Amino acid sequence: DIQMTQSPASLSASLGETVTIECRASEDIYNGLAWYQQKPGKSPQLLIYNANSLHTGVPSRFSGSGSGTQYSLKINSLQSEDVASYFCQQYYDYPFTFGSGTKLEIK
Amino acid sequence: EVQLQQSGAELGKPGTSVKLSCKVSGYNIRSTYMHWVNQRPGKGLEWIGRIDPANGNTIYAEKFKSKATLTADTSSNTAYMQLSQLKSDDTAIYFCAMDQFLTTVPPFAYWGQGTLVTVSS
Numbered sequence A: 001d002i003q004m005t006q007s008p009a010s011l012s013a014s015l016g017e018t019v020t021i022e023c024r025a026s027e028d029i030y031n032g033l034a035w036y037q038q039k040p041g042k043s044p045q046l047l048i049y050n051a052n053s054l055h056t057g058v059p060s061r062f063s064g065s066g067s068g069t070q071y072s073l074k075i076n077s078l079q080s081e082d083v084a085s086y087f088c089q090q091y092y093d094y095p096f097t098f099g100s101g102t103k104l105e106i107k
Numbered sequence B: 001e002v003q004l005q006q007s008g009a010e011l012g013k014p015g016t017s018v019k020l021s022c023k024v025s026g027y028n029i030r031s032t033y034m035h036w037v038n039q040r041p042g043k044g045l046e047w048i049g050r051i052d053p054a055n056g057n058t059i060y061a062e063k064f065k066s067k068a069t070l071t072a073d074t075s076s077n078t079a080y081m082q083l084s085q086l087k088s089d090d091t092a093i094y095f096c097a098m099d100q101f102l103t104t105v106p107p108f109a110y111w112g113q114g115t116l117v118t119v120s121s
Helices: none
Strands: A004-007 A010-013 A019-025 A033-038 A045-049 A062-067 A070-075 A084-090 A102-106 B003-006 B010-012 B018-025 B033-039 B045-052 B057-060 B068-073 B078-083 B092-099 B115-119
Touching: A004 A084, A010 A019, A019 A033, A019 A084, A019 A102, A033 A062, A045 A062, A070 A084, A084 B045, B003 B092, B010 B018, B018 B033, B018 B092, B018 B115, B033 B068, B033 B078, B045 B068, B057 B068, B078 B092
Parallel strands: A010 A102, B010 B115
Antiparallel strands: A004 A019, A019 A070, A033 A045, A033 A084, A062 A070, A084 A102, B003 B018, B018 B078, B033 B045, B033 B092, B045 B057, B068 B078, B092 B115
16 A cells, blocks of 8 residues: 655644645655645545646645655645645555645644 | 535444445436545544446455445435444544546545444443
């Protein structure tokens, strides 16, 4: 199985700041990577797919990058509504696997 | 508009089974893969498996091969997951999610609202 190592586990930042969350795959996943935002009591919401494609309706302050085994999610100009948990997921190969998540709070 | 509507919360006793449903509206599940994911209390997301409703083919994560059984009824456009031999460790929220692989819509763009399964005697 492909292991996804996500960091950091938690993050505290000020409004307007830029934050970056990283995911490392245990092998090359050829950009088969998605990022999700999950708020308490809600389903995960797709933000980014194919490593760097912004899903419809997602604000442009979210962006994804990376290749091979290293991927990142960047949030520019942090807003209060961005407080949530964020997960990466590889869908290059079965079984699909998720990172352990990053909890983002406002400082 | 595509919607995935999951069945209500379940309370199951240890050793018993529960069957969860995920009814899809706005898209024919014959043209999808239906995935199931769980989330234990306060924890991350875990992929359980997926079914191709057109032919019933399934793929499971190893740890769920004897726990979960995925089925689908194309006549009612509904996917199902049965969880057997319930243990306290199965207490979690279970989500269904859709992959419209024949379209440009990315996988996991659509999720159900989740079903809470609580295992308790």
